Amino acid sequence: MVEEFSATAVRPEEIFSVRADIFAPCALGGVINDQTIPKLTARIVAGAANNQLLEERHGEMLKERGILYVPDYAANAGGVFSGCIDLLGWDRERAWNKVDEIYDTIWNIFEIAKTQGISTNKAADMLAEKRLENAATSRTSVAI
Numbered sequence: 482m483v484e485e486f487s488a489t490a491v492r493p494e495e496i497f498s499v500r501a502d503i504f505a506p507c508a509l510g511g512v513i514n515d516q517t518i519p520k521l522t523a524r525i526v527a528g529a530a531n532n533q534l535l536e537e538r539h540g541e542m543l544k545e546r547g548i549l550y551v552p553d554y555a556a557n558a559g560g561v562f563s564g565c566i567d568l569l570g571w572d573r574e575r576a577w578n579k580v581d582e583i584y585d586t587i588w589n590i591f592e593i594a595k596t597q598g599i600s601t602n603k604a605a606d607m608l609a610e611k612r613l614e615n616a617a618t619s620r621t622s623v624a625i
Contacts, residue, residue: 528553
């Protein structure tokens with residue numbers, strides 16, 4: 482990476498304070514925590530790792546620092562849709578259409594957070610709970 486992209490190598494303990502636009506945790510969970518949040522210089526945290534926030538309150542800490550957090554399960558939802566091809570028999574077009582909707586979902590999360598003055602992780606949870614409630618309601622009404 483250093484040679485091919487002229488990247489600068491840093492030690493693992495320095496990665497949080499590297500000057501960057503986006504910090505992308507893509508391997509380990511819990512890396513956004515009391516020790517790492519003060520070190521972040523990035524304006525956005527968006528990655529594919531699960532459970533990036535060590536605790537829910539760390540989403541609020543990011544918000545207070547003006548760092549936009551893209552909740553992990555929204556950012557990495559494409560993997561779930563890809564799995565639906567094998568597990569649920571979706572065709573590729575249906576899966577790709579759902580992947581295309583990730584942008585709109587994340588934008589919706591940002592709007593909810595802004596409108597309600599809450600962190601994006603709380604907004605994502607609210608949206609997920611609403612969608613689950615709607616799915617349960619529609620499943621119940623179909624079964625009746």
